[in-house]
Structures are given as C-alpha cells and as structure tokens.
Amino acid sequence: MSSSGIKTERLAGWNRPPVIESDGEGELLEVAMGPHHPSTHGVFRMDVVLDGERVIKLKPVFGYLHRNHEQLGQSQSYLANMPYTDRLDYFCSLTNNWAYALAVEKLAGQEVPERAEYLRVILAELTRVQNHASTIGFLLQEMGASGTPLMYAFREREKILDLFESLTGSRMMCNYMRFGGCRVDASPAWLDATRKVVDGLPAFIDEFERFLMTNEILIARCQGIGVLRPDLAVNAGISGPMLRASGVNYDIRKVDHYGIYDRFKFRVPLGDHGDIYDRYMVRMLEMRESISILKQALKELPTGPVMDPKAKIRNFRPKPGEVYGRIEAPKGELGFYLISDGSPNPYRYRIRPPSFINLTVLEDMCLGSNVADVVLIFGSVDIVLGEVDR
Amino acid sequence: MKSVEEIKSAIEAAVPGATVSVVPNPAPTAQHSLLIGAERAIQIAEFLRDDGELALDFLSNVTGVDWLDKEISEKVKVTRQVPKSVDGVEQIVEETVEETRKRVELGYLEAVYHLYSVAKKHGPVVVRLRTANRTDQVELPSLTPIWRSAEFQEREIFDLFGIVFTGHPDLRRILMWDEFKDHPMRRDYVEPDDFEYEPTPHDEVLKRAQEHKAKVAAGEAIQ
Numbered sequence: 001m002s003s004s005g006i007k008t009e010r011l012a013g014w015n016r017p018p019v020i021e022s023d024g025e026g027e028l029l030e031v032a033m034g035p036h037h038p039s040t041h042g043v044f045r046m047d048v049v050l051d052g053e054r055v056i057k058l059k060p061v062f063g064y065l066h067r068n069h070e071q072l073g074q075s076q077s078y079l080a081n082m083p084y085t086d087r088l089d090y091f092c093s094l095t096n097n098w099a100y101a102l103a104v105e106k107l108a109g110q111e112v113p114e115r116a117e118y119l120r121v122i123l124a125e126l127t128r129v130q131n132h133a134s135t136i137g138f139l140l141q142e143m144g145a146s147g148t149p150l151m152y153a154f155r156e157r158e159k160i161l162d163l164f165e166s167l168t169g170s171r172m173m174c175n176y177m178r179f180g181g182c183r184v185d186a187s188p189a190w191l192d193a194t195r196k197v198v199d200g201l202p203a204f205i206d207e208f209e210r211f212l213m214t215n216e217i218l219i220a221r222c223q224g225i226g227v228l229r230p231d232l233a234v235n236a237g238i239s240g241p242m243l244r245a246s247g248v249n250y251d252i253r254k255v256d257h258y259g260i261y262d263r264f265k266f267r268v269p270l271g272d273h274g275d276i277y278d279r280y281m282v283r284m285l286e287m288r289e290s291i292s293i294l295k296q297a298l299k300e301l302p303t304g305p306v307m308d309p310k311a312k313i314r315n316f317r318p319k320p321g322e323v324y325g326r327i328e329a330p331k332g333e334l335g336f337y338l339i340s341d342g343s344p345n346p347y348r349y350r351i352r353p354p355s356f357i358n359l360t361v362l363e364d365m366c367l368g369s370n371v372a373d374v375v376l377i378f379g380s381v382d383i384v385l386g387e388v389d390r
Numbered sequence: 391m392k393s394v395e396e397i398k399s400a401i402e403a404a405v406p407g408a409t410v411s412v413v414p415n416p417a418p419t420a421q422h423s424l425l426i427g428a429e430r431a432i433q434i435a436e437f438l439r440d441d442g443e444l445a446l447d448f449l450s451n452v453t454g455v456d457w458l459d460k461e462i463s464e465k466v467k468v469t470r471q472v473p474k475s476v477d478g479v480e481q482i483v484e485e486t487v488e489e490t491r492k493r494v495e496l497g498y499l500e501a502v503y504h505l506y507s508v509a510k511k512h513g514p515v516v517v518r519l520r521t522a523n524r525t526d527q528v529e530l531p532s533l534t535p536i537w538r539s540a541e542f543q544e545r546e547i548f549d550l551f552g553i554v555f556t557g558h559p560d561l562r563r564i565l566m567w568d569e570f571k572d573h574p575m576r577r578d579y580v581e582p583d584d585f586e587y588e589p590t591p592h593d594e595v596l597k598r599a600q601e602h603k604a605k606v607a608a609g610e611a612i613q
Contacts, residue, residue: 015538016559063565068550068574109418234447234508237539250448250508321417324451324504324514335451337502340417352451352504360542389565 015235017363022051033374035064041138042385046362046374053370058363062356065389073349078104078179078316081349086173088351089387091131094123094164095329097177102258103325103336104179108318116181116306117260121297122194123176124327125290126164129201130157131330132241132283132290133208135382139280140212142379143221149212156204159197166190180311191298198294205287213284222277226365226377229274236360240332241286242381245271245278252328259327263300264293276380283382317344331355331382351390355383391512394422397444401426404441405433413518423502423516428530431519432557435536438505438515446505446515449537452544454551456577459497459524466491496523499553501530503540521553524576532558550575583611 022028034045043064049057069088073081085100086093098120105112112120137153161171167190168174168183176183186194212218228238233246243250251268253261269285271278318340326335332354339348358381366374392400398410401424409427426434438446465488474483499521506513521528532555534540544555545564552573555561563570572579585602588595605611 015535063567066565070550071575071579106419107417232538235538236541237449237537239450248508250511255511319416321415321419322423323417323419323421324516326450333450335504337451337453337504339455348453348455350451350453352453356542357539360539 015232017367020051020054020056020367022056026052028056031371034061041383044383044385044388046378048366048371048374050371053372055366055369055371055374058366058374060359060362062389065385067390069390070349070351074346077344078318078346079313081346082177083173083175086175087386088353088390089329089331089334089355089384090172091134091384092127092330093172093174094127094168094176095327095334097174098124098259099325099327099329099334100336101177101179102327103323103338104318106325107321107323107338107340108179108312108316110180110311111308112259113181113305113308114260114302115185115304116308118297118301119182119186119306120177120259121261121264122294122301123164123167123174125294125297126160126194128290128330129287129294130160131382132287133157133204135379136208136280136283139276139376139379140218142375143218145217149208152204152208156201159200163190163194163197166193178307178311178313179316181305181307183307185306191301194294195298198291198298201291202288205284205291209284213281218280219277221373221376222275222280222380224273224275225369225373226276226380227274228361228365232361232364233274236364237357238332238361239354239358240328240330240382241282242279242332242358244268245282246274247271252326252333256326258325264296266290266293276376279380279382315344317342322348326352329354331384331387332358351387353387353390355381356388356390359383359388391510392444394424394515397438397515398424400441400444401434401437404437405430408434410434421514421516423518425518425520428519428521431531431533432536435517435533438517439536444515445507445509446513448506448508448513449503449533449539450506450514451502451504452533452540452547453502454547454553454575455500455502456524456551456575457497457500458577460495461492462495463490463492465489498522499524499528499551501544501547501553503533528552529554529556531556532561534558549573552576585611 029050031048031050032045033048035043045061047059048055085096088096133153134157137150140149164174165171167186168176228246230246230248233243234248247270249268249270266289269282271282320340320342322339324335324337326333334354335352337350338346341347365377394412398412401408401410408430411425413423413425415422438444467486468489469484469486471482472485501519503517505515519530521530530553532544534544544558547553548561549563549566550573583602591599
C-alpha cells in the first residue's frame with residue numbers, strides 16, 4: 001500500500017477483464033445484442049458469447065453514429081461550434097455548452113459575470129435532475145417495469161424542458177452559453193416558474209423512492225449485480241455517479257471548484273458496493289443535492305449583466321496555446337481539450353466523452369452474470385450514443 | 391502539487407535513462423506539459439501512477455494531435471569566394487550574401503495524456519509522446535497496461551490518427567469500420583471519391599462531378 005491508500009502491489013493483468021472458461025457442456029452461443037435492441041438506446045452493439053445463460057465474453061461495438069464531430073469542430077470557428085456541442089449528449093445540452101465555454105474561456109483568459117455564473121449553475125443542476133430522473137426511468141423500463149416509472153420521470157423532465165424552452169428557445173438543443181456569459185438573461189417570470197418547479201421536485205423524488213426503493217423485484221435484480229471494484233473504477237477512468245457508486249469520493253464540482261460551486265453547500269453521495277442498486281441510489285441522492293444547490297442559487301442570484309461587455313464575439317482568435325477544461329456533467333467528467341494556433345478555428349478540438357470511457361469496464365461488470373442482467377448493467381452506466389460515437 | 395520542473399527531476403531520479411523535457415504552454419493557464427521519450431514511457435508512467443507523492447492514478451483524457459511537415463524558409467548569410475576584377479586585376483574576393491534556404495521539418499503524431507490524482511485530488515499533469523514521423527515510424531508504447539482508461543481512447547487514436555500502440559491488448563478500429571483505409575482525423579485527410587450521379591449538377595457538386603469524370607478518364611476510378 002502506498003501512502004495514498006490505494007493499492008499499488010497488484011497481480012499482473014489485475015485491470016483486465018477475467019477470462020471465463022465455459023463449463024464444457026453444450027454449445028457456446030454468440031449473440032449480437034444490438035444495434036437494434038431496444039435496450040441499446042439507439043445504435044450500439046454488444047457481441048456477447050453465452051454459455052447457457054452465462055456471459056463469458058462481451059465486446060462492445062461502436063461507431064454507428066460516428067460523424068467525426070472533432071474534425072467538424074476543427075473546420076469552423078470557436079463560436080460556430082457551440083450549437084454542435086448540443087448534439088453530443090442530447091439529454092444534457094446545457095452542461096455540454098458549459099464545458100465547452102469553460103475550456104474556451106480558460107484558453108482566452110475570459111472572465112464571466114456573476115449573474116451568468118449563477119444562471120449556469122441553475123441550468124446545469126436542472127439538467128442533472130432531468131438526466132438522472134430519465135436514466136432511472138429507462139433503467140426501470142429495461143427491468144420490465146414497462147412504461148409507468150419512465151412516464152413519471154418524463155412528466156417531471158417535461159416541466160424542466162419547458163423551462164429550457166422558455167429561456168433558450170429550444171427544449172433540447174439549447175445553444176445557450178457563450179464565451180464570457182450567457183446568451184439571454186432570465187426574466188423574473190422565468191425565475192418564478194423555476195422556483196415553482198424546484199419546489200415541486202422533492203415531492204416527485206419522495207414519490208419515486210416510495211414506489212421503488214424497497215420494491216422486491218428491483219432489489220432482487222439490482223443488488224449484487226454488475227459490481228465494479230473501486231480500484232478498477234479509478235484505473236479505468238470511470239467518472240460521475242458510476243465512480244461514486246463504487247465508493248470513490250471524487251466530484252469535480254468539489255475538486256476543481258469550477259464556476260462558483262465553492263459557494264454552495266452540498267454533499268457528495270457515495271455508494272458502498274458498486275452494484276446497480278448503488279448507482280441507482282447515488283443518482284437518487286444526487287437529485288436531492290441538486291435541488292439543494294438550486295434553492296441556494298435561486299435565493300442568492302445577483303442582478304447584473306449576463307455577458308461580459310468586453311467579451312469578443314466577432315473575429316475571436318485566442319492566442320496560441322492549449323487547454324483542458326472539464327466539468328462534472330450528469331454522466332461524468334466531460335472535458336474539452338483545445339489547441340489554438342492563433343487562427344479563428346481550433347487547431348485541435350477534442351471531447352473527453354464520459355459515457356464512452358465509462359463503457360471501458362462494461363465487459364468486466366457483465367462477465368459471469370446472466371444475459372438478462374447485461375441489459376440492466378448496461379442501463380446503469382447511463383450512456384447517450386451521440387456522445388459515445390461523436 | 392509539484393511543479394512541472396519538479397516532476398521532471400523526480401522522474402529523472404527514479405527512472406534511469408529517461409528523457410524528459412518540458413513543453414511550454416503560452417495560454418493563460420500556463421499548463422506546461424512533459425514530453426517523454428518512448429523507450430522508457432512505460433516505466434515513467436508506472437512511476438507517475440505509483441509514486442506516493444504524485445499518485446496520478448486517474449488517466450482522464452488521451453488524445454492524438456497531428457502536426458504536419460513544416461517547410462521552413464530561413465535567411466542565411468553565406469560567405470562565398472567570388473572572382474572579381476579590382477583595379478583591372480583579376481582577384482578572388484570574399485563576399486557575403488543573403489540566401490533563402492528551405493528545409494522541411496518533419497511532422498509527427500503526438501499522443502497527449504491528461505493525468506489526475508483521485509487519491510490526492512490534484513492535477514492535471516500533461517504527458518506527451520511523439521512519433522518519429524507521420525508515415526512509417528508511427529509506433530508508440532501503449533499505456534493501457536498502466537491505466538485501463540487508455541484502452542478505448544488509444545484504440546480511437548489508432549483508428550482516427552494512425553498511431554500504432556505496441557503492447558495494446560486489443561488494437562482494432564473502434565469508430566470506423568474494419569475495412570476502412572486512412573485515418574480521418576489527420577490534418578491532410580482527403581475524403582474518398584464517393585461520387586453520386588446528379589442530373590443537373592452545379593457549384594460544388596458540378597466540380598466534384600468533373601473531378602470524378604477526369605479520374606474515370608484517367609482510369610483512377612470506376613464509373
């Protein structure tokens with residue numbers, strides 16, 4: 001053990017998926033789950049080798065939605081790329097906007113006014129609530145709770161999307177943030193509507209929990225399934241609720257204090273076992289913490305401009321250099337790596353997609369479990385293919 | 391956290407024979423990076439991960455960067471011996487003239503690793519590896535055995551940039567299909583000639599159609 005408390009003496013190949021032998025009875029079955037399997041959220045394939053019901057090998061296949069987003073980003077100006085970030089993780093376009101704006105602001109040394117920082121926090125936490133609610137809804141859908149929990153989640157999500165629409169003009173493709181602030185200011189009427197929605201959220205989460213937390217089927221299918229060890233989670237670059245469900249206390253809002261997150265009081269929920277149930281519970285608890293941040297931010301919201309008057313919109317050319325900016329997006333660490341050569345386009349534009357990297361351990365979590373559990377384990381990772389394939 | 395220079399000397403003390411240099415970053419963040427030699431890259435990575443003080447256990451981001459061959463023209467002062475007649479006598483005189491010389495600086499492919507520490511909550515430390523050129527010596531050691539999170543990201547770099555990571559457990563294309571040739575994230579990537587007939591082409595489409603017809607006439611493409 002090193003002083004950091006994380007194991008360093010390890011067996012060779014400790015971070016590789018284990019090799020599982022078949023029991024030698026019967027034939028092995030190769031199944032291509034996806035790209036049209038309803039649980040794969042669109043276009044994703046898992047090539048699974050089954051020994052009876054047991055998974056002995058699993059290889060994820062990507063690229064069905066690949067559009068070379070990074071090359072697109074390099075062929076247009078910094079600002080023109082902002083609406084394209086909406087299309088990465090299309091559930092959370094506002095956090096994508098923020099991560100990109102944060103990276104470019106770091107590159108250009110751009111300040112952001114106070115009110116804009118608060119609006120960014122409010123929108124990011126609303127995004128987190130609706131993302132977690134729908135993720136849990138989808139997970140339960142895949143568990144066989146057909147429709148009902150998902151519709152409960154979507155009812156709440158719809159209220160938040162209405163807020164997004166009235167502020168930014170679009171429900172999902174928000175394109176709201178700019179380098180040095182936000183595009184438009186929030187009106188008092190919008191803030192009142194937001195307060196109303198936020199005040200209604202705890203009741204929804206209570207209801208959700210009451211129905212589900214002690215549900216026998218949910219517990220039977222989630223507890224002890226898809227376990228991810230904390231040392232492997234850190235080594236494999238897992239981030240977000242999935243990392244914290246394995247008991248690793250790492251929240252970029254707390255570590256980097258980007259934006260104004262050091263002003264808010266909130267706790268970081270941690271899991272104990274790293275199974276599906278913990279991932280589900282961490283998301284539940286994170287929604288409650290988000291509501292607490294939202295209440296604080298809505299109370300303290302100052303007046304003032306939402307855009308730095310000195311921010312350069314036209315002919316924006318950052319000086320040569322490189323930067324890596326990252327935020328805690330609902331799915332994990334969303335980072336943007338930019339290299340500027342002094343021209344209006346980025347020389348290199350790279351996205352660190354959380355859901356793509358979180359899939360690294362999909363095989364490790366699925367090996368040895370039943371094929372029916374693969375669907376659940378995959379659902380508990382929380383991915384969006386727009387971001388995985390880019 | 392240690393500064394980049396301190397990390398550099400720590401690496402040099404711990405890994406004998408390691409070549410490390412600091413690449414300055416002029417951006418306001420001044421996040422300088424460490425360029426490490428490919429021969430000792432695995433040992434250096436292991437040291438960065440397991441050192442008690444650094445404990446960079448979280449490899450967040452791995453990415454490729456393509457730097458093209460650069461043609462550099464520079465003015466050089468050259469002294470030459472020139473025959474010249476001075477006062478009617480043929481003599482050899484030294485004369486200094488300015489000459490423009492062109493040389494090609496070979497481009498390279500770069501793999502950039504962003505490291506953080508979950509245990510110590512610090513970072514990032516940026517580590518870079520460079521290939522010798524962009525064409526035939528594009529091999530770099532894979533850091534997947536040290537940090538598992540490099541597995542898919544290095545596959546992506548192999549796919550889109552064409553860096554071959556030796557020692558990678560499963561190096562295949564990941565986003566493009568297996569039969570695909572070329573690497574679409576290279577700066578000099580040219581789209582394939584996937585011509586599609588259009589009845590009344592104009593502008594861009596017309597240009598493409600003409601280029602395609604010329605290629606067919608030259609026998610470089612099929613109808």
